[in-house]
Amino acid sequence: MTADGAVPALAAEGVTLTYDREPVFESLSLAIGEGQVTTLVGANGSGKSTLLKAFGRLLAPRAGQVSLSGRRLSTMPTRQIARQLAILPQKPLTPPATTVRELVSRGRHPHQAWLRPWTGRDAAAVEAALEATGLAGLAERDASTLSGGQMQRAWIALVLAQETPLALLDEPTTFLDLAHQLEVLGLVRRVNQERGTTVLMVLHDLWLAGRFSDRLIVLAGGRVVADGTPWEVLTPATLREAFGLEAEVMPDPVTGTPLVVPAAGSGAGGPPRPGRL
Amino acid sequence: MVAAVLLAGAVGIGLGGLMVGSAPFTLQEVLGVLTGAGTPAQELVLLEFRAPRVVAGLAVGASLGLAGALTQTFARNPLATPDILGVTSGAALGAVAAICLGGGIYAVGVPLLALGLPATAAVGGLVTAALVYGLSWRHGIDSYRLILIGIGVTAALSGVTSYLIAQAKITDAQAAAQWLVGNLSGVSWASVWPVVAVLAVVAPVAAFQTRNLSAGQLGDELAVGLGVPLGRHRLIVIACAVLATAAAVSASGPVEFAAFVSPQIGLRLARSARPPLAASALVGAVLVAGADLLVRGVLPGERPVGIITAMVGAPYLIWLLTRRRGKGEEL
Numbered sequence: 389m390t391a392d393g394a395v396p397a398l399a400a401e402g403v404t405l406t407y408d409r410e411p412v413f414e415s416l417s418l419a420i421g422e423g424q425v426t427t428l429v430g431a432n433g434s435g436k437s438t439l440l441k442a443f444g445r446l447l448a449p450r451a452g453q454v455s456l457s458g459r460r461l462s463t464m465p466t467r468q469i470a471r472q473l474a475i476l477p478q479k480p481l482t483p484p485a486t487t488v489r490e491l492v493s494r495g496r497h498p499h500q501a502w503l504r505p506w507t508g509r510d511a512a513a514v515e516a517a518l519e520a521t522g523l524a525g526l527a528e529r530d531a532s533t534l535s536g537g538q539m540q541r542a543w544i545a546l547v548l549a550q551e552t553p554l555a556l557l558d559e560p561t562t563f564l565d566l567a568h569q570l571e572v573l574g575l576v577r578r579v580n581q582e583r584g585t586t587v588l589m590v591l592h593d594l595w596l597a598g599r600f601s602d603r604l605i606v607l608a609g610g611r612v613v614a615d616g617t618p619w620e621v622l623t624p625a626t627l628r629e630a631f632g633l634e635a636e637v638m639p640d641p642v643t644g645t646p647l648v649v650p651a652a653g654s655g656a657g658g659p660p661r662p663g664r665l
Numbered sequence: 666m667v668a669a670v671l672l673a674g675a676v677g678i679g680l681g682g683l684m685v686g687s688a689p690f691t692l693q694e695v696l697g698v699l700t701g702a703g704t705p706a707q708e709l710v711l712l713e714f715r716a717p718r719v720v721a722g723l724a725v726g727a728s729l730g731l732a733g734a735l736t737q738t739f740a741r742n743p744l745a746t747p748d749i750l751g752v753t754s755g756a757a758l759g760a761v762a763a764i765c766l767g768g769g770i771y772a773v774g775v776p777l778l779a780l781g782l783p784a785t786a787a788v789g790g791l792v793t794a795a796l797v798y799g800l801s802w803r804h805g806i807d808s809y810r811l812i813l814i815g816i817g818v819t820a821a822l823s824g825v826t827s828y829l830i831a832q833a834k835i836t837d838a839q840a841a842a843q844w845l846v847g848n849l850s851g852v853s854w855a856s857v858w859p860v861v862a863v864l865a866v867v868a869p870v871a872a873f874q875t876r877n878l879s880a881g882q883l884g885d886e887l888a889v890g891l892g893v894p895l896g897r898h899r900l901i902v903i904a905c906a907v908l909a910t911a912a913a914v915s916a917s918g919p920v921e922f923a924a925f926v927s928p929q930i931g932l933r934l935a936r937s938a939r940p941p942l943a944a945s946a947l948v949g950a951v952l953v954a955g956a957d958l959l960v961r962g963v964l965p966g967e968r969p970v971g972i973i974t975a976m977v978g979a980p981y982l983i984w985l986l987t988r989r990r991g992k993g994e995e996l
Contacts (some may be wrong), residue, residue, distance in 0.1 A: 441886075444889075446886050446889055465894075476887070494879060495891070
């Protein structure tokens with residue numbers, strides 16, 4: 389239960405997650421509110437993706453439970469979950485000889501059955517997803533010929549075609565240049581606003597996370613270090629604790645969201661000096 | 666469309682297989698016997714001697730083609746034939762043990778040979794497949810682990826099989842070698858029915874997994890996200906591939922190449938994202954029954970069908986690969 393008494397879209401209660409007996413999280417509790425874009429951030433190895441996998445039933449908790457709109461995931465048939473919750477993993481595989489439309493069509497999998505193969509509703513969902521991601525013109529292209537940015541939009545289109553009220557995205561912007569990162573996250577934001585889709589994602593870039601999220605959750609050392617709006621969370625103290633990073637936080641001149649600027653001399657950064665390579 | 670052409674090809678090869686032999690029949694005579702209008706002598710030759718072999722060729726080929734399509738899709742690897750599940754090497758060891766240790770092929774006796782050899786092969790195949798599956802299990806089945814363990818088990822069993830042949834009597838060793846290349850010449854109805862029966866059960870069960878196979882191509886995590894019950898799906902697919910292969914190999918010996926090449930030919934004919942199940946099975950049927958037709962009708966002497974399958978199937982696949990090169994097609 390959240391503070392206002394509503395049932396959260398997704399909740400972890402006393403969850404313990406392990407990889408080969410090594411605990412990543414112990415009795416962690418976290419609730420994800422409906423209709424929000426929530427982003428998990430943290431240093432490499434902080435367990436962001438592990439936690440996302442537990443929310444998406446890709447990793448079964450050793451103890452505790454995850455619930456979807458108040459129902460335990462472990463008691464729900466996987467197909468029924470797939471009609472409520474879509475997952476975009478970090479590295480999905482592109483099948484050979486498959487057009488973009490065919491790829492996106494596979495998002496309809498949980499809605500199909502042997503006695504109900506393919507309907508106008510499925511076709512409409514696929515067309516809407518292609519339209520929303522700007523891929524309508526590329527629908528007949530072989531998916532293996534798409535550029536990195538186009539491919540990522542195609543995967544998001546597949547998630548949209550699934551028509552779920554909830555979407556989990558694991559680092560949807562890896563391997564993309566800055567312009568395409570902005571494009572993909574802008575698309576995620578628009579889907580959240582237009583379709584009301586609840587989004588839980590993992591991002592590396594704190595500036596992008598701050599710009600596109602309603603809520604940030606910072607993970608470090610197997611626990612939640614900070615949780616709140618980007619301005620509440622992205623403070624020099626939190627950045628020092630979670631990332632070991634000395635940084636200043638200032639308003640982004642364009643959007644007014646927090647902008648993390650690492651201090652001089654932190655890490656390997658800093659301007660190159662004359663006479664040194 | 667592709668499936669319809671292949672089906673017509675399989676029927677044609679089936680009829681051709683009935684016509685060709687030491688006593689050739691015309692198409693009219695064959696159709697006459699099939700509709701019950703033949704003489705008793707014609708019926709004996711066609712239905713008791715020739716038909717089992719033709720049906721065995723079609724059913725063995727279809728089973729191997731289907732099993733190959735299932736394993737290649739589930740392992741996401743065109744080199745993954747049912748052999749990697751251990752079923753072929755296990756069946757080979759079972760059969761060779763029966764020949765070499767069972768007092769020799771002649772001591773076993775003809776009725777026992779018809780049932781005994783296929784039975785030991787089937788048991789060997791199924792036990793080995795269960796062993797490979799069991800050893801690969803670690804919080805579920807990982808296809809890489811399965812392939813590696815399958816290759817290891819196959820190598821170990823092949824060693825034992827080679828040892829049995831090396832220390833066997835020369836007649837037994839020759840019989841074992843004949844069996845190991847795949848041979849339809851000793852087939853009777855008693856060894857054909859199990860293959861047909863298994864295929865009749867496995868084919869519809871596998872067909873129910875086609876949508877899950879398509880989703881599985883996107884990777885394990887996305888497949889689960891799309892609602893595929895991954896563990897159950899894998900167990901069903903592996904069980905179908907193992908049963909179909911065990912039944913086929915028991916009847917004919919390992920016509921190994923058919924399981925690798927049929928799905929790849931089917932994939933290229935249908936131009937689809939994964940080896941199509943029906944088309945792969947039909948290509949297998951056409952390939953094995955067609956190769957047997959060549960063996961009996963065209964080539965001098967009795968050549969084991971497994972050799973012809975490889976000699977015809979491999980160049981055809983290579984031709985298909987070179988013809989489409991440059992269009993960005995992958996294996």
